Amino acid sequence: MKNLVFLGAPGAGKGTQAKRISEKYDIPHISTGDILRANIKEGTELGKLAKSYIDKGALVPDEVIIKVMQARLAEDDCKKGYLLDGFPRTIEQAKALDNITTVTLAVNIVVDDDAVVRRIAGRRMCVCGESYHISTHPSDVCDKCGAKLYQRDDDKEETVKSRLDVYAKQTAPLIEYYSDKGVLVDVDGMQDVAEVTKEIIKVIDGNC
Numbered sequence: 001m002k003n004l005v006f007l008g009a010p011g012a013g014k015g016t017q018a019k020r021i022s023e024k025y026d027i028p029h030i031s032t033g034d035i036l037r038a039n040i041k042e043g044t045e046l047g048k049l050a051k052s053y054i055d056k057g058a059l060v061p062d063e064v065i066i067k068v069m070q071a072r073l074a075e076d077d078c079k080k081g082y083l084l085d086g087f088p089r090t091i092e093q094a095k096a097l098d099n100i101t102t103v104t105l106a107v108n109i110v111v112d113d114d115a116v117v118r119r120i121a122g123r124r125m126c127v128c129g130e131s132y133h134i135s136t137h138p139s140d141v142c143d144k145c146g147a148k149l150y151q152r153d154d155d156k157e158e159t160v161k162s163r164l165d166v167y168a169k170q171t172a173p174l175i176e177y178y179s180d181k182g183v184l185v186d187v188d189g190m191q192d193v194a195e196v197t198k199e200i201i202k203v204i205d206g207n208c
């Protein structure tokens, strides 16, 4: 069963790889960041609450996220497996996930600190969900839908520092958590996007 969790620092490439891997194995790509951003755009109560945390680079409270994920993982498409990107992000979230389902593999995308900062600073987003980097895509127009690209508010320098601190304190302990369960595999995220994808596929095919 492909019940997958992607771990990695902000900007490590989780979203980029999750899109490719979920298509390959036909499992839903569930990104808590995307869910929260969609709620912010729609102006829901969840979105209003989430924005106040995201803008500071802080985590949305566990009880809020856990409720969202309990509902999402109960949907039919998750019966064939799933790929979680950005969840769990704390030990408490990981324990809540264990109460819902069994994670079969946690893929930890490992990237140097300098690269993380470069990747976040150069990321540009499209309203259609595509994400680019200015070094490989200097145009400010989306290849897929033609819309103008923009920078995520929380990708600005002052917020990125808080996000990296939060990752080190609250999310990095999950590496040990999943390692202790015997389901953690590190992948070298410093390679080209296609090479990282190849390595992740090898790891999944060898473990699930």
Ligand code: AP5
Binding pocket: 008, 009, 010, 011, 012, 013, 014, 015, 016, 017, 032, 033, 034, 036, 053, 054, 057, 058, 059, 060, 061, 065, 085, 086, 087, 088, 089, 093, 119, 120, 122, 123, 124, 131, 132, 133, 134, 154, 163, 189, 190, 191, 192, 193, 196
């Ligand atoms: P979220 O959206 O999850 O952000 P994140 O974890 O900080 O991750 P990112 O989306 O920044 O990076 P990524 O690893 O997906 O990298 P990407 O593939 O885009 O969360 C945002 C906020 O929401 C949080 O701060 C928090 O407030 C809240 N939140 C979300 N989930 C939560 C939860 N569970 N609990 C509480 N709060 C939560 O790549 C980055 C860039 O690098 C792109 O430009 C890409 O093109 C480029 N790139 C990717 N791979 C490569 C490569 N191999 N080589 C060169 N460039 C590459």
